[in-house]
Amino acid sequence: MALVPAKFIFFPIIFFLLTSLSLSKAELQPNYYDQTCPQLEKIIADTVLNASKHDPKVPARILRMFFHDCFIRGCDASILLDSTATNKAEKDGPPNISVRSFYVIDDAKAKLEKACPHIVSCADIIAIAARDVVAMSGGPYWKVLKGRKDGKVSKASDTSALPAPFFNVSQLIQSFAKRGLGVKDMVTLSGGHTLGFSHCSSFVARLRNFSSVHDIDPRLDTEFALGLRKQCPKPSNNGDAGQFLDSTASVFDNDYYRQLLAGKGVFSSDQSLVDDSRTRWIVEAYARDQSLFFKEFASSMVKLGNVRGSGDGEVRLHCRLKN
Known part of the structure; x- marks a missing residue:
């Protein structure tokens, strides 16, 4: 039986160890800082x-x-x-x-x-x-x-x-898919708008001269739309004017989805989630069951957090500046 020279055994072992080390460094871990920065x-x-x-x-x-x-x-x-x-x-x-x-x-x-x-x-x-x-x-x-x-x-x-506030469902799905996120992730993460606020510029086009047929986007609840008009007079001299994206803006809950079903989605992209059969059933499920939304939101946030960049990274000394 022929013996294999030691050098041919040594190099594969070193390669395996380096590869394993590289992979382990790339993996995110919940206890990553337990020893180095427990506080x-x-x-x-x-x-x-x-x-x-x-x-x-x-x-x-x-x-x-x-x-x-x-x-x-x-x-x-x-x-x-x-x-x-x-x-x-x-x-x-x-x-x-x-x-x-x-x-x-x-x-x-x-x-x-x-x-x-x-x-x-x-x-x-x-x-x-x-x-x-x-x-x-x-x-x-x-x-x-x-x-x-x-x-x-x-x-x-x-x-x-970045996904725009005027995107339709197909555009939203495509945008999220490029980050490895599915349709349910997209609808779930859109629920982060429960804490959101928008300036008028992102939705004012829905309130006046919307189309040759409709002055206001017909998907909007009429009373809600008229309220938005008051918030966003045209022309607006107040760059800070706008609207919260649900009725409980300081509370993280499922009100965002209930608002969509009532025709009170501020963004066209949000309201489109109700108009498409691929996404409406998810909106309805979250509007009914807040605990389900919470569970899925946590899961989708972990998935979003796993979206990784390319190239070598560093630990910056100051967040605004490269080392």
């Missing part, structure tokens, strides 16, 4: 809670920040990078101009750098903060998988890939 969860939760007490819009803003970050290059905190003289970053792209409360993530990062220097990524802070704002608003709690790295690329031009 992580409390620091982020306290920071988010304190900010929300001073500004009730923080929960909706943080949740939206997470969505908009993950949809561009995966959940890599690229939305946090500031523009430079040679690059216009994601946060300055048209859909992200109204994304605010970046200071909350900055504050949490600063505290974490004191407690456990250069350990926690900004991407993980956003993911945990998004879970916390949902839970503190009355919604579900889930274990956030951790171990993300912060991206080094952020381009405003990429924000054109």
Whole structure:
């Protein structure tokens, strides 16, 4: 029996070990920081809670920040990078101009750098903060998988890939599918709008001169539409004018879905979920059963958080700047 030279055994073993190590690094884990930064969860939760007490819009803003970050290059905190003289970053792209409360993530990062220097990524802070704002608003709690790295690329031009408030169901399905998310995930994650607020510019086209036949989008409840008109006079001199996306804006619940069934979806994209047989049954199920919505929302948020970027990442010292 011929003997195999030791070098031919050694190299495959080394290759296997390196490959296994690479794969393990890529996997997100719920206990990723248990040894290196055990106070992580409390620091982020306290920071988010304190900010929300001073500004009730923080929960909706943080949740939206997470969505908009993950949809561009995966959940890599690229939305946090500031523009430079040679690059216009994601946060300055048209859909992200109204994304605010970046200071909350900055504050949490600063505290974490004191407690456990250069350990926690900004991407993980956003993911945990998004879970916390949902839970503190009355919604579900889930274990956030951790171990993300912060991206080094952020381009405003990429924000054109974000789902628009005028999308139809087919466009929404396609947009979510590109991130590995199914139809149910799309309808479920749209429920995050229960904490949402929109400026008039995103829906005012539904309120006047909608078509050659209808002045107002006929899918809208008439009384509700007239109320929106008052909120958004034309022309509007108030850039902050707008409308909450459900009737219990500070509470995470299933009211968003009940509003859609009543013809009170603020965005055309939201209301379209009722018009299409592929999605209406999910809207109806969540409108009937809040516990079902909570369970599925937690599951879909974990899936969204698993959307990964490409390229090498890092743990930023400051969330607004590359190292």
